Amino acid sequence: MLALEPVSRAAAPRTVVTTILIVCGDCAGDALFPLKTLLTSDGTCSRCGGRSYVLAAKLSGALVRHLRKGDAES
Numbered sequence: 001m002l003a004l005e006p007v008s009r010a011a012a013p014r015t016v017v018t019t020i021l022i023v024c025g026d027c028a029g030d031a032l033f034p035l036k037t038l039l040t041s042d043g044t045c046s047r048c049g050g051r052s053y054v055l056a057a058k059l060s061g062a063l064v065r066h067l068r069k070g071d072a073e074s
């Protein structure tokens with residue numbers, strides 16, 4: 001599932017964009033369904049390089065649970 005290449009070559013570390021979708025805190029926007037971007041192999045947003053993000057799968061799971069409950073539970 002992970003499409004990571006080894007990045008242990010210290011001399012020339014290459015940033016590889018993975019197939020993992022994230023919701024970036026910096027460029028996702030604040031819509032109900034935020035913009036999803038891709039995670040890079042060094043743990044940053046592929047769009048803006050930000051490090052504040054949550055995994056999209058995690059977020060959508062939480063959203064689904066929230067919608068199924070039908071009421072806000074903060």
Ligand SMILES: [Zn+2]
Nearest residue numbers: 024027045048
């Ligand atoms: Zn971003």
